[in-house]
Structure formats: structure tokens, C-alpha cells
Amino acid sequence: MATMTSAITTTSDTPARWQDYLQLLKPRVMSLVVFTGATGLVCAKAPIHPLIGAVAVLCIAVGAGASGALNMWYDADIDAKMRRTRGRPVPAGRIQGAEALSMGVILSMLSVMFMGVAVNWLAAGLLAFTIFFYAVVYTMWLKRWTAQNIVIGGLAGALPPVIGWAAAAGEVPLNAWLLCAIIFMWTPAHFWALALYSSEDYEKAGVPMMPVVAGPASTRRQIFIYSLLFVPICLVPAFTGLGGLPYLAVAGAGGLVFLILAWRVMRSRAGDSADPRLDGRLYDVRAGARDARNLFAFSILYLTLIFATLLVEAVLGLPTFLNLIPGGL
């Protein structure tokens, strides 16, 4: 805590602009959350007024932003030590830590209460749990304590489609949790691929990411194991009445590419040694770590594609894969 206090009380000559407060909300993370939350809402295929649906997605977005602000408040000390994050408003001194904390708490309460009053209290409860899980369980506890931080903490990022589904239907059936499981199982391979070529930063900040604790070889092996578990789960929605034939094709073909890339990462030397010729910009790749970068980039594309396919199928009202089989399964 001492280091955190010193980091967050540093002030900058640059005055805080409204864009700095927007940056506190992690807009890039927010956009992914909005996308998956909206997919859950549409896939529920429940009658919901468009404005109420939009309010539900807005509340999910604001709740995610509030979590981001709380994360930036608490993690200012480690953010200041990492190249990727040291330009954030709090470690850079443009915004005081107390301001980030206030903003996070106020927006959390606002998003949960508005979701409850305008949409329903099941969605509001799930949103409150998601914010709590990200800000307290992941940020304050898991992140600095265990190498399984992003595995367990991934639940926070996986819940938005469940919240969206609950907002539309007022219930959370198996298919909603399936969307959650897809993101949950996607998270380790995605983040560890990134960590393989930025582990020096995490090591410097004292964050026990898997490559730092277990080493690159073990991380590469675990990425492949998680990929073996992840890809079959992506196919399941086609057999539970959620996805159609286009979904099965996209999830199957993309899943195959995902496995090939994960296999290449396991066979590579990603994360083994730093290349002194590089100055460590975020997406620069250490010698031998190109495979990890490819998997990281494709993981984003793959998740986007399968959720976009589900979204398009639901909007167009395309038949599910089960409906195409005569007599069903």
C-alpha cells in the first residue's frame, strides 16, 4: 500500500481533461463488454422494448467502466511500473487516485440502481456481482496473489452476456451460461499469449502472471491445454438450440485455426528470452515469440467472430442447427 500511495499522490503539470476521465473507464474493454452483453440480450429472443434494451447495454457498459476506474485506482502502483500502463491517468498524475475511486463507486451504484429500476433486479444483481468480482476479488485479491489470477478473474469478463440475457428474459438458462463459459475458457489462452511477450513488465511490477511464476514452457503447455478445452465448448451452442449452421461453420473452422496456433505456441520458444534490440513497446515481439502474438491476435478475432455470428443469426431469425436436423437429435 505504501508504494501505491506514493504512486497515486504524484501530480502532473498537465491538467486533467475529460478524455482522461473517459480513459479511466477503459473504453476498449468496455466495447468488448458491450458487444458480448448485447449478444446475450439479442440471443435471449425475448420481447424487450428497444429503449429498455439499450438502457441495459448502457448499464453494462457503465458498470464495466466503473470496474475499470476502481481497478486503475487500486493498481496505480503496479501500473506505474509497467510500460503498457504507466501512461494511464492515475499513475501519470493527471487524476488523483481518490477521484478515480469516487468515480468508480458512484458509477457502480448508478449503473446497478438504474439497471434494477429500468430493467430488472436479476440483471442488476448480476451486474453488481460482476463489478464486485472484478474490482475486489480479481483486482484486490487474485491479481497480486496467484498465477491463476486471470483464470478465476476471467469470470468477471465472461458475465456480460449473462447480464444481457437476464435483462431481456428475466432468467438465465443454460445457453446464457454457455456464452459465459466460452469467454471464461477463452481468457487464459488469450492473456497468457500476451503475457508470454510482456512478462518482463509483470515481473518488474511483482504481478504473478503464469510466465513469471511457472515459466514460459509451462505457460505454453497450459495455453494448449486450455485451447483443447475451449474449442469444443465453442461448438456446443450449435447443439443446444442457440447457434445455427453458419455458427457451427465459423466456430469449427476458427477453432481449428485456434488449435493450430496454440500448437505452434507450445512448440515455439515464446517467452524464453528477451531480445535486447527491442525497446519493449507493447506489441513488439521478442525473438521467437511471433507465434504467441499470432495466437493473441487471432483469439480476439475468433471470439468476435463467434459472437458476431450468434448476433447476426438471432437478428435475422435464422434457424438453429437443431431445427435443421429432421426429427432433431
Place this chain on the structure above:
Amino acid sequence: MSEPEAPQDAPMQAAPNRSGQPDPRLQARRGRNIALALGLIAFAVLVFLVTVVRLGANVLDRPL
């Protein structure tokens, strides 16, 4: 009782500095204020619209 003094470092207008450029602190504050005002107005409009949608025709179903 004397009137409270206005803070020295918080003038009400974005006065130009010696070089003739507007003070960046005041420009930043103006931007923050505008963003906050727009956010509050949007929130008020949203609450109004949600109320209309949620209550629907029932909004007239009350003793006048």
C-alpha cells in the same frame, strides 16, 4: 463578516496568459464542465424516456 475571497488560482474566465495563449488548465476545466453537463442532461432525458416507456398508458391512470 467579510465575504469569502475567490481562490487566486481559479479565475472564472479563461484568461490568456502572457504569451497570449489561453490557460490550458482553464481550457481543460471548461472541457470537463461541458462533458459533465452533457452527461447529466443525457441522464435526465434517459430517465424521462424510461419512465414513459415503463409506465406507458398507465401514466394517465391516476386521480387528477
